[in-house]
Amino acid sequence: SYDLTQPPSVSVSPGQTATITCSGDNLEAKFVAWYLQKPGQSPALVIYERSKRPSGIPERFSGSMSDNTATLTIRETQPMDEAHYHCQTWDDSKVFFGGGTRLTVL
């Protein structure tokens, strides 16, 4: 088994920068992806391979890694960014998700 730790909730004011962390043992050696999930909707990929953005994802979304902690940064946060964010990695050919972080924009 492999554990990914995320804060349960993060709050940010509109227009400010939101940071959501995801930590795990030796995470720096692994691929990390981030997904957002709005209420009643399926998850959607926003970052893969730690820092790459799929087409259609705004440049405001970025990913980084340091000291076994992956970070999702959302600049100029908008009310539409309010969602749950889940980090994901691989270990021994198995997939693991963090517990998810609820981002509140207020």
Place this chain on the structure above:
Amino acid sequence: EVQLVESGGDLVQPGGSLKISCTAAGFNFVNSWMHWVRQAPGKGLIWVARINSEGTFTTFADWVNGRFTISRDNAKNSLYLHMSSLRVEDTALYYCAREETADWCIGDWGQGTLVTVSS
């Protein structure tokens, strides 16, 4: 446009079995590795299983403990999850998902099918 449509979710008694399905369209299913991921109400995402494009290699989360089987029928563009010895804690929305193999992530998700285990 990628489409993943799950079906077969139902109310099942503890100890029972159920097979859920996923029909794929809009992409090259026969070359895609596929996953099942579940989400209990109000909870986070939990990975269940993965299958390679040919259906010859499967991996499961440790907690599955041999209770579930993942399979596929490439001629029907379909993915399956057969679940047995179901427990109340298996109650969840089960998502079918397509892997972006070269990018080590899940690129597309279905809308999910609800499995409820209750007496």
